[in-house]
Amino acid sequence: MSFKMSITKQLLNIKSQLPEHIILVAVSKTKPIEDILEAYNAGQRVFGENKIQEMVEKHEQLPKDIQWHMIGHVQRNKVKYMAGFVSLIHGVDNFKLLKEINKQAEKHNRIIDCLFQLKIAEEDSKFGMTHEDIVAIINSEAFSQLKHIKVVGLMGMATFTDDEAQIKKEFEYLKSIFDILNSKELFNFKLDIVSMGMSGDYELAIECGSNMVRIGRNIFGARHYTN
Numbered sequence: 001m002s003f004k005m006s007i008t009k010q011l012l013n014i015k016s017q018l019p020e021h022i023i024l025v026a027v028s029k030t031k032p033i034e035d036i037l038e039a040y041n042a043g044q045r046v047f048g049e050n051k052i053q054e055m056v057e058k059h060e061q062l063p064k065d066i067q068w069h070m071i072g073h074v075q076r077n078k079v080k081y082m083a084g085f086v087s088l089i090h091g092v093d094n095f096k097l098l099k100e101i102n103k104q105a106e107k108h109n110r111i112i113d114c115l116f117q118l119k120i121a122e123e124d125s126k127f128g129m130t131h132e133d134i135v136a137i138i139n140s141e142a143f144s145q146l147k148h149i150k151v152v153g154l155m156g157m158a159t160f161t162d163d164e165a166q167i168k169k170e171f172e173y174l175k176s177i178f179d180i181l182n183s184k185e186l187f188n189f190k191l192d193i194v195s196m197g198m199s200g201d202y203e204l205a206i207e208c209g210s211n212m213v214r215i216g217r218n219i220f221g222a223r224h225y226t227n
């Protein structure tokens, strides 16, 4: 017989441990509507998905006061499907993507909040930009034309490793770049959010200055991929 831990219990347990200023993104990717509703009924309103199609389907079926965060890698040709409702896009890692988000947001008469993904992991597989890439974008004339996006923070994913010192170094690096970029303020660029930390490393991330954690397994249990 399989035993299912209560989502409500796990969610409330995590929330009770988080300092008040930390925003919890409940990562519901691969999880069914019932699981999300359980978390919703326990008070959670911010959910993260990493596939646009899946987020669109869940958005259609669930209460409309949910704030949907796109935390995965975004393909430019799919931005249009989420532009009407997405509340924060975490993984912006190139200017062309930002321009497409701006274009689709304009069609919906919205300003879409975005995070720049900073590459902090050593693995090649993790997406993200360098500090220099970000500086080049925000100083460009083309960036100043984007009136339907606002860059409100940075996001990063640490190396997948047991080496805490390595992870800490990467989180501290992200925070240091945040502190540097934070001195700049434009109508479409004002950094507030430091999105780092997942089930395995969110406590460390918070120690290093995170104010938005993205937690999946610790709330919803292990994911079972069917494809």
Ligand SMILES: *Cc1c(COP(=O)(O)O)cnc(C)c1O
Pocket (backbone or CB within 6 Å): 027, 029, 050, 071, 072, 157, 197, 198, 199, 200, 214, 215, 216, 217, 218
């Ligand atoms: C899946 C995912 C998470 C959550 O991971 P857990 O280990 O389940 O907490 C956080 N961030 C991103 C970008 C993810 O893809």
